Amino acid sequence: MDYFDLNLNLSSEDIALREAASKFAREVMRPVSVKLDKMTPDEAYAAESPFWDFMRKAYELGYHKLPYPEDFGGPGLTPLQIQIVMEELAWGSFGLTLALNTSLDAAVAMGGTEDHIKEFTIPYCKCTDGGYIGCWAITEPDHGSDTLAVGYPCFRDPSIGAQCRARRDGNDYVINGQKSAWVSNGPLANHILLMCQIDSSMGHAGGGIFIFNADLPGISKGKPVDKVGARDLCQGEVFFDNVRVSKDYLIVAPDNYEAALEAHLCITLPMVGTWANGLARAAFDEALTYARERVQGGKRLIEHSSVQNKLFDMFRKLEASRQICRAAFVYNWSFPTNPEKRLIEYAMAAKTFGTQTALEVTSDAIQILGGNGITKEYAVEKFFRDARTTLICDGSNDTISVVGGNKVARTYPRRL
Ligand SMILES: Cc1cc2nc3c(=O)[nH]c(=O)nc-3n(C[C@H](O)[C@H](O)[C@H](O)COP(=O)(O)OP(=O)(O)OC[C@H]3O[C@@H](n4cnc5c(N)ncnc54)[C@H](O)[C@@H]3O)c2cc1C
Structure with missing residues (x-):
């Protein structure tokens, strides 16, 4: 349904972007979202599921890379345009919009190097078949809110432990532990933005941010979780068993x-x-x-x-x-x-x-x-x-x- 927008300064480009996203949300996202909602999690993300058809169409149109600048292969939208298009997509489906956008934006915003951008961001932006999927893994079974409480005293409390930790070993980090069942795209992701503890003396504030491929030895994934809502968003655990990652893949250190x-x-x-x-x-x-x-x-x-x-x-x-x-x-x-x-x-x-x-x-x-x-x-x-x-x-x-x-x-x- 056409919706008024109070913003008087929308350009013709803003409006065209909104209308294209609205059409995609109405014709593609909503019908797929309703189908996925009625399926079991195993069915919803199986190879023959309409989820994959949706991903292909969305990637083809570039809806997975809305926040990226043109230099990286993104559309170079203004912040207002990103917001407008995202709202339209979420009209079609909250879960599918999240599935498309839980990826590597952070690698750029958080100081990823040119090498990280070349290795992860650009291939992601170039992907047109829905096959390059990211996840953001921060919460843990025993530490949900704690991991996100930036600026709050408990965030820096060294007595509050972590279930996923990285230890320096020569030129590598060795990662052990697990992330929660709520990691969006966790079971499907082929690359991971991992936030985990490195320096326990700083509590959760002693974390670091890594980026790496999800097929490294020692990484395993949980099954997609069955949920009351956002059933069209695949969520599940990620486990790390002595996963060795070069120090070059640490994009943010504890400091x-x-x-x-x-x-x-x-x-x-x-x-x-x-x-x-x-x-x-x-x-x-x-x-x-x-x-x-x-x-x-x-x-x-x-x-x-x-x-x-x-x-x-x-x-x-x-x-x-x-x-x-x-x-x-x-x-x-x-x-x-x-x-x-x-x-x-x-x-x-x-x-x-x-x-x-x-x-x-x-x-x-x-x-x-x-x-x-x-x-x-x-x-x-x-x-x-x-x-x-x-x-x-x-x-x-x-x-x-x-x-x-x-x-x-x-x-x-x-x-x-
Ligand atoms: C749709 C969806 C997508 C998600 N995607 C991701 C993702 O991509 N990656 C990822 O890592 N995680 C993801 N999560 C996990 C999400 O961030 C956590 O579920 C959330 O932070 C809450 O953590 P918790 O579930 O462990 O609840 P808890 O931390 O156990 O909190 C339960 C309740 O306890 C109370 N509580 C907790 N701490 C405090 C406090 N300090 N002060 C007062 N009250 C408190 C609050 O009422 C809170 O609701 C997702 C979750 C959902 C629902």
């Missing part, structure tokens, strides 16, 4: 780790919020269409003022959420390497607000559809389940609020 992770979260958190906006809009559209057709009490639902109120409530939350997610993403994207200017609290506000909005809007959409809303005949029950996962993705909203609240309490009023 810079916390700052690099913060830089990463400044970008990814508002992006998760943006994807949640796309998902919420999908539910809003379904509710609006249904309310225009269904007749109760002698008139269409849309003519009942309480339904209008509910739709308006959905609309205003959605608009507010979209604006903060867009502003936080565009702002933080503009200063990825300048810690003075980065504003993680806005990224955290955007993620928590965007995802909470998605939960509320998808729930309201179910209410408008009444009994039909909870059946598999209509898409809103899937949107609601997908929305539920967004409150945990990239850090649980509860924990993000604790860490964000601590930051605001310590540093505000803040002037740049």
